[in-house]
Amino acid sequence: MKMLLELDLPAGSTMLVEDGATLEASLNEELSAAFATILASTPDYSSVPQDDLDVMVAESGLDAASQSQVRASWAEPKKLALAQQARDAESLAMTARAALTIAEAADREGVSRSTVSRRIQRRELLTVAGARGRVLLPLWQFTQKGPLPGLEEIIPSLLGADPVGVTNLVAAPQELLGGASIVAWLTDGGDVTPVRDIVEAEARW
Secondary structure, eight states, X not given: OOOOEEEEOTTSOEEEEOSHHHHXXXXXXXXXXXXXXXXXXXXXXXXXXXXXXXXXXXXXOOOHHHHHXXXXXXXXXXXXXXXXXXXXXXXXXXXXXXXXXXXXHHHHHTSOHHHHHHHHHTTSSOOXXXXXXXXXXXXXXXXXXXXXXXXXXXXXXXXXXXXXXXHHHHHSBOGGXXXXXXXXXXXXXXXXHHHHHHHHHHHHO
């Protein structure tokens, strides 16, 4: 003979449970859902120590499988956040290694710092943010004879893009350029039109 139990759920709804096993499963679902709600509203960088989390989960009433799921759900966002932080740090380091400060660019070009600053304002040179707010200029923009020809025509499509991604783009062989890279093509005096098409297509992605 089956026993019917009626539960009053927090949301005000009711549920009929046929036996103890179903009741236990249902309670686990409710508790898991509650923990999921808490986790969804928790920042990636949680201030809850691991020991406190263990106590909270252990006393939650969840079964072992559900406890493991909660712990995994709690840890995953933090792992993803730390991985993103590592990628951002590497991106910043790569940018700094292959970039010039305004002063260095001025010395390289044999012009004043104010001249470089004006070129930046006119969007004739691309800048990226370095550590501690420094303004950096990616090195690929400069040739032995001065700024890369046609640069001002492609800068608008590069603004706000990932610096490492941009560096990879301009250094990679391009089918539309006969296998030449964007930097090599423009340095040799190639037409900027196909380069602009490549950069604009990349920006749309």
